Amino acid sequence: MEVMMKSRKLLWLVIFAAISLFAAFYLFRNGEAETPQKPLARVSVVDSTKCIAPKEFMRANHMQVLQGWERSVVRDGDRVHIASNGSRFQKSLGTCLGCHNNRLFCYNCHSYANVKPKCWNCHLSPMETP
Amino acid sequence: MSSLADGNTMMNEQRREFIKKTALGVFAGLGAASGLVPAFSLEKTALPVWDEKPVPGKIRWGMLIDTRKCKEGCQQCVAACHHEHNVPAFKNRREEIRWSWKNSYKNVFPTADNAAASKEIQNRTFLSLCNHCADSPCTQICPTGATFKRWDGIVEIDYHRCVGCRFCMPACPYGSLSFNWQDPRTAIVDPVTVYPTRQQGVVEKCNFCSDRLIKGLQPACVEVCPEQALVFGDLNDPASDIRVLLESNVTMQRKPELGTKPSVFYII
Numbered sequence: 001m002e003v004m005m006k007s008r009k010l011l012w013l014v015i016f017a018a019i020s021l022f023a024a025f026y027l028f029r030n031g032e033a034e035t036p037q038k039p040l041a042r043v044s045v046v047d048s049t050k051c052i053a054p055k056e057f058m059r060a061n062h063m064q065v066l067q068g069w070e071r072s073v074v075r076d077g078d079r080v081h082i083a084s085n086g087s088r089f090q091k092s093l094g095t096c097l098g099c100h101n102n103r104l105f106c107y108n109c110h111s112y113a114n115v116k117p118k119c120w121n122c123h124l125s126p127m128e129t130p
Numbered sequence: 131m132s133s134l135a136d137g138n139t140m141m142n143e144q145r146r147e148f149i150k151k152t153a154l155g156v157f158a159g160l161g162a163a164s165g166l167v168p169a170f171s172l173e174k175t176a177l178p179v180w181d182e183k184p185v186p187g188k189i190r191w192g193m194l195i196d197t198r199k200c201k202e203g204c205q206q207c208v209a210a211c212h213h214e215h216n217v218p219a220f221k222n223r224r225e226e227i228r229w230s231w232k233n234s235y236k237n238v239f240p241t242a243d244n245a246a247a248s249k250e251i252q253n254r255t256f257l258s259l260c261n262h263c264a265d266s267p268c269t270q271i272c273p274t275g276a277t278f279k280r281w282d283g284i285v286e287i288d289y290h291r292c293v294g295c296r297f298c299m300p301a302c303p304y305g306s307l308s309f310n311w312q313d314p315r316t317a318i319v320d321p322v323t324v325y326p327t328r329q330q331g332v333v334e335k336c337n338f339c340s341d342r343l344i345k346g347l348q349p350a351c352v353e354v355c356p357e358q359a360l361v362f363g364d365l366n367d368p369a370s371d372i373r374v375l376l377e378s379n380v381t382m383q384r385k386p387e388l389g390t391k392p393s394v395f396y397i398i
Contacts, residue, residue, distance in 0.1 A: 070290055074286070074288050074290065075278070075288070076183060076184075076281070077183065077184040077280070077281055077282070078183040078184075079344065080182075118329075121329035122289060122326040122327050122328055122329050123326045124323055124326065129323065
């Protein structure tokens with residue numbers, strides 16, 4: 001009896017997963033087809049394929065970097081970060097999360113260190129994305 | 131003993147949440163790996179049209195609303211505005227959040243002499259939004275500097291700094307600001323991922339679509355208007371469409387006698 005119940009539950013779970021995956025598939029395909037990417041004004045300005053600073057520095061100072069970005073973008077409209085090697089980045093959470101796209105990238109460490117950053121009160125957390 | 135129990139429940143809750151979120155992450159990861167779900171659907175890195183630091187005072191954004199073209203009962207501008215910016219739809223008037231809305235002549239121009247206004251004008255609705263005043267009382271009263279005048283004339287609220295004191299709300303003579311009494315995320319009908327939400331305890335208002343301007347787009351209300359009744363442009367540029375129209379038409383501002391110098395103009 002128990003085994004049957006369990007297998008039935010599993011079956012439902014699999015069906016649910018399949019349906020939601022198909023739904024996501026159709027949703028995104030349609031979205032892509034309807035909104036072709038417009039060519040943007042100056043494509044070469046920003047290069048977000050590399051890290052903005054060495055890993056060790058970012059590990060210790062990412063909060064100051066982000067706060068500095070927030071300040072200069074919102075208050076001064078200065079949206080481009082120039083790294084020490086001269087490469088340019090858009091000052092945006094999206095720039096970080098575009099590469100660090102593991103959903104648990106922020107969460108794992110913050111959970112371990114028991115820090116509760118307020119970023120996700122307003123900005124979309126990687127955890128909440130489809 | 132009780133504190134130990136509390137600790138245990140807390141740990142359990144934390145663990146449960148972690149497992150839940152991990153499962154979600156794994157599921158989404160699978161989707162991404164199978165190519166069904168795009169790997170990245172967060173606020174996208176938008177390439178700014180202005181990649182250099184802007185010169186303060188060079189631009190002054192303004193809007194002209196031709197109310198003669200504005201269709202009765204059309205709410206497309208308001209709907210687009212609220213959709214683009216994740217504005218929650220609280221039904222309760224006391225908790226209502228609004229960035230733009232339509233209102234009657236009597237309410238939009240309460241200090242204008244409306245004794246001789248025609249019946250048609252009295253019955254017309256007028257789009258009201260933040261006026262992005264050149265001499266804005268809300269920015270002067272804000273104790274934390276959260277409401278501030280931007281380099282391009284836009285009056286912006288820095289939600290990182292807003293402490294929710296609500297001084298700006300009575301300071302604004304146009305009632306353009308709304309306070310988040312509750313968590314707004316619960317009432318967003320169709321959330322968009324490209325713009326953040328607000329949190330409970332901050333004041334919010336129209337931002338003249340500064341998020342769209344950096345992408346080189348017109349404000350959402352201007353773009354969506356089926357009658358092209360809204361014109362947006364730089365008030366400091368004599369060749370801009372809005373300046374040409376301002377010079378060739380009789381226009382009105384809301385409560386001009388207060389000296390706030392609104393950047394939103396109306397053709398009646």
